[in-house]
Amino acid sequence: MVSLRELSDNEYFVKIYVVPLESEVSPQEMSNVFGLIEYVGSGSTLNELVVYRFLGIEKEHLNCNSTILISTKLKPEPENIDCNNQNVLSISVPFTDAIPYADVTYGNSLLKDFEAVFGSRRHLTIQNNSGMDLWFEWFRDVHEDHAIDFIQNNNHATRKSRKVNTSASFPVKVYKNDAGNMGEYLGAFSAEVYTHDRVVCVVATINGEQYLQVISIVELPGKILLSILIG
Structure with missing residues (x-):
């Protein structure tokens, strides 16, 4: 044993x-x-x-x-x-x-991207193990300032940041899926990433009620970034 x-x-x-x-x-x-x-x-x-x-x-x-x-x-x-x-x-x-x-990142606008030339990129992966298909809307330090990902259950998406000197902040809004479109807004979380973080979305049952939770498993292992009652 x-x-x-x-x-x-x-x-x-x-x-x-x-x-x-x-x-x-x-x-x-x-x-x-x-x-x-x-x-x-x-x-x-x-x-x-x-x-x-x-x-x-x-x-x-x-x-x-x-x-x-x-x-x-x-x-x-x-x-x-x-x-x-x-x-x-x-x-x-x-x-x-x-x-x-x-x-090796290729850009299209030198002047627009000039302020972000110095520093390095951080990466965040969102793994959806919630049993639901979800939409994720990225803001702030995500490359090109804004992004939207539809992540089906048991799938993931990775986004890189603009170049930063220390850490990248990734505020992310979470939505239900509505027949292939962004549906009801569920909540938001923010991940502070220093190298490459991975967060996982799960549904946890607490006192008989179900919560959608987003948990960091690399930079801040085990930290719950979002916990919202869904039923």
């Missing part, structure tokens, strides 16, 4: 899905161009450094057009999926590891 302490001491591994970055220059030169820091990690390695595009952590919801780059010698495993006609690979990493990356 495995004790609770042994379970808590085991590192939780997740798969990150990647494809090699196509380039005419060597991976080492490409890594130098983007200022990438090699992710060392642990496990079997290749002889040479490879630069990858990071596609996501859920194989059913990969971002095939991602411009997030990482560099590592860790040996990837093939996956029976492809993105934009490229074979997808996976690398298993401890959930607690900090993986250096570069976010």
